[in-house]
Amino acid sequence: MAEAVSKVGIISCSGEEIPEGTIARQAVRRVLEGLRPQQTVTLCLPLFLAGEVGERRFASEHPTITVDGCDKLCARRGTEKYSGAVSASLVVTDILGGPARGCHRSTRNADTADEQAVWLVAERVAAEVDHLSAQGTPAETKEGSAPSGARCSCGGPSPDGKLAMNGKSVTINGLPMIFQHLQKKGLQPGNGGADTLLKTVRVYHPVEPHEEAAYRDALVAAYRTFCQRGSNGQGAGAPTHGS
Amino acid sequence: MLIQVLGTGCKRCKTLHEIVTKAVQETRVDAQVEKVEDIQKIMAFEILMTPALAINGEVKAAGRVPNIEEIKRMISTAKAA
């Protein structure tokens, strides 16, 4: 039986000087928020120096993937120097086959080129998460217990894609990302959006015919909460290493 | 029938392609199975994650690898439509 391992850690360089740094950051966000939210955790690289001993234990507590924008490899070198050996080192320019042509540093200017670059890097990172996870079963939070390492000093727990349904909890991979996508398309919270919610979610998560009514109700309630949380200034966060 | 497997070449994409190919053989449906690996073409389907499965242009599953029975049901439903 596979041993339980901790979540896979991902550290981005988030380099500010070049678009590849932004791509690294956005791709890691995509993996944490949408592609593998239950299996991953992150930490801000500068916390290795600005933070405390707990932060520097990151690479020893999690099999760690570093994602760097360029061959200066700051995330990898910083992690190795202050925290421990990395399990995988990914570089945006390697994944894209060269510099990120047509991409931008600021998300305000992001267009199709940026979206495609982020997608490609995120998929590569997610595949690496799967590879590391296959070497052991990622530990999942027990029902009712506090999420492990899921709080950062900015406050608040991270959304976890769990749906409360008929007294039990169902995990839907990428649920926050699905909700964000629908919100962006203009779907309003309420019973009027129930069919759209169900139709969209069942692409990503199997729903048996006899479960449709329960899923429909649960999704309407969850989407309403999601929209309210956004309007209360509680933006979606990413699972971060707790202090 | 056109069945498209969308993905940039990761392990799960390959697994999905294998299962789809097997499902087509076992259901004996007249279908063309196509791998779509170009990122621009994948994003045109407006999916949020890969691998994904589309039948006659409509996305049936994404971000997961359905088992062969589920894929066979999707094929049967699409054939009947």
Add this chain to the structure above:
Amino acid sequence: MDNNGQKPELLVIPCSGIGKVHGLISREAVYQVTDKVLPGQADTACLALLVTGDAETRQKVQETPCVTLDGCPKLCAYKNVELSGGKIAKGIRVYDVMKRHRGANFGSATALSEPGWAVVEELAGEVAQVVKNEATA
């Protein structure tokens, strides 16, 4: 990184914290300064290069007045510039500015909303004020 070979008058360095919207606001505020408000006068530097002790970047922060923008009380940008021997003209705490707009939806750590971009512009204005103050000092 120099603009047209000219040394910048100011280095603006964000924390770019990846966990919450505050980190993205700090990052975007820096781009607003370098690209729109003070093009040619202000530049940025990768905080990650300071973490690894890159000699060229350390020299830059030691020779050029710096403004740091931090999204949370961990003060990663401020502390890393300070540890690198940098001269900090001002340390801006993004969360203090955000408190003035309590209840607003700023977006997420991946994408900002309109109120989020409004805070970005407000922060850029604060940075521009530092340059004005330095010039009149």
